[in-house]
Amino acid sequence: MPSIGVKLYSVFFKFLLKHRLQSRLQASENDGGDSFGVTSRPEEETPAAANPSFTEGVATKDIHVDPLTSLSVRIFLPDTCLHFPETLARYRVGISNTGSDPNQSQPRRNSYGSPNNSGGAVVKRVQNVDTNYRRSSYGSSIDSNLKSEAGSYRGYNPVGNNCRRLPVMLQFHGGGFVSGSNDSMANDYFCRRIAKFCDVIVLAVGYRLAPENKYPAAFEDGLKVLHWLAKQANLAECNKSVGVTRGGGADLRRSEGNLHIADAFGASMVEPWLAAHGDPSRCVLLGVSCGGNIADHVARKAVEAGKLLDPVKVVAQVLMYPFFIGSVPTHSEIKLANSYFYDKAMCLLAWKLFLPEEGFTLDHSAANPLVSNREGPPLKQMPPTLTIVAEHDWMRDRAIAYSEELRKVNVDAPVLEYKDAVHEFATLDMLLKTPQAQACAEDIAIWVKKHISLRGHEFSY
Numbered sequence: 001m002p003s004i005g006v007k008l009y010s011v012f013f014k015f016l017l018k019h020r021l022q023s024r025l026q027a028s029e030n031d032g033g034d035s036f037g038v039t040s041r042p043e044e045e046t047p048a049a050a051n052p053s054f055t056e057g058v059a060t061k062d063i064h065v066d067p068l069t070s071l072s073v074r075i076f077l078p079d080t081c082l083h084f085p086e087t088l089a090r091y092r093v094g095i096s097n098t099g100s101d102p103n104q105s106q107p108r109r110n111s112y113g114s115p116n117n118s119g120g121a122v123v124k125r126v127q128n129v130d131t132n133y134r135r136s137s138y139g140s141s142i143d144s145n146l147k148s149e150a151g152s153y154r155g156y157n158p159v160g161n162n163c164r165r166l167p168v169m170l171q172f173h174g175g176g177f178v179s180g181s182n183d184s185m186a187n188d189y190f191c192r193r194i195a196k197f198c199d200v201i202v203l204a205v206g207y208r209l210a211p212e213n214k215y216p217a218a219f220e221d222g223l224k225v226l227h228w229l230a231k232q233a234n235l236a237e238c239n240k241s242v243g244v245t246r247g248g249g250a251d252l253r254r255s256e257g258n259l260h261i262a263d264a265f266g267a268s269m270v271e272p273w274l275a276a277h278g279d280p281s282r283c284v285l286l287g288v289s290c291g292g293n294i295a296d297h298v299a300r301k302a303v304e305a306g307k308l309l310d311p312v313k314v315v316a317q318v319l320m321y322p323f324f325i326g327s328v329p330t331h332s333e334i335k336l337a338n339s340y341f342y343d344k345a346m347c348l349l350a351w352k353l354f355l356p357e358e359g360f361t362l363d364h365s366a367a368n369p370l371v372s373n374r375e376g377p378p379l380k381q382m383p384p385t386l387t388i389v390a391e392h393d394w395m396r397d398r399a400i401a402y403s404e405e406l407r408k409v410n411v412d413a414p415v416l417e418y419k420d421a422v423h424e425f426a427t428l429d430m431l432l433k434t435p436q437a438q439a440c441a442e443d444i445a446i447w448v449k450k451h452i453s454l455r456g457h458e459f460s461y
Helices: 004-028 085-096 121-141 185-198 217-245 272-277 290-309 331-335 344-354 396-408 435-452
Strands: 058-064 072-078 109-112 166-172 201-206 278-288 314-320 385-390 415-418
Touching (some): 072 272, 166 185, 166 217, 166 290, 185 201, 185 278, 185 435, 201 217, 201 272, 217 272, 217 278, 217 290, 278 290, 278 435, 290 314, 314 435, 331 396, 385 435, 396 415
Parallel strands (some): 166 201, 166 278, 278 314, 314 385, 385 415
Antiparallel strands (some): 058 072, 072 201, 109 415
8 A cells, every 4th residue: 555655645635636626627617728828837836947967967958849839848868878889889798797686676566468577677787887887988988069168068960970879758747738847846857767767868748738728739739749850850961961061060059161950930940969869760759647648649640640750750659657538437447536646536627627628528539548439540550558557546447458459459568557556656746766666767668678779789678
């Protein structure tokens, strides 16, 4: 069972959440929508400032993506991007010679539908070796010109191949479509952890919130960021080609001798961190709670788009306790209806704030992934999908059922169920530093690296 502290905090959390949801429901009945959109609620979420220097191994910056709305992303760049290929070769040898400790594995979860029942010990070992090796060797290989006087990392657009490319992960925060933000303290901490453990560039999406912007605003924002990522890759390639044609490196930090690529609004569009280190051909989607709905929708649209998204390719997605529901209740929706933090009654309020009022139904395609008339490609075309569920979460059964449907059509779709865990056990502010939250991030990293690995450059487990 959850600890006494978790139970007490849950009571206080639910009291505040119920008051906020009811207030917004009343306000939404009187006010119209806001096309520009609200992406955060400062009175509820304490924001974490972006830091472009490599603090604790990760640099961050905020980018406004869409000039017509408030859509933004926070980029999390791990300092492993500064390892060059020759350094990685020695780095890999050091890890291959490191023995694993079988006693590190802990029986912290059950797994379904996965042929390999791996624990988190391997990733923990990799993290330790990574830290020790970085301290001793990588500093000499960093070009000092890439840092400003304040020590922030600028990034650049390399013409050569001496720069390490990392997979890109789009992360969608939780909050029932009505709260949360991509720059909150909790989400910033979680994304830093994922960026380091998975060795990826994380793009935390600041999508528009309800009730100011109802369905499908959040879904459209998720897809818009995926298209923005494809545009970034294509513009960076154009800028690189221009640099080669002009006989020199295209340094995005200088205007002298460099042809800037501009969009229709006349603004320079090439994002230097992504241009230097992003590999969009290895794109992963990760959604937390309602973000899981957004991630699954974006994955479906990516399958439909096909080559229109080139060079972006979604190779996997992670659904962490996805915020699914339906008109016919499952066993867990009946038994655990009054569960911790997010009970079913309050979640119904959130769905009323998000879904269209006209023809409101819990079998809406955004709410129930198991409806027979759901639009989109066949399930067999979906990318590999890891589903995380918690034992004391009323949403768990529907998430497991969706994973089972994916496995029936031969999609790699394991489920990890964490014992004595509650909804958002790995992402909620007060639970982020628990051993179970750390173990969950390690398990995600092990599975994700299987789908983003490149022979000779990445680790395969």
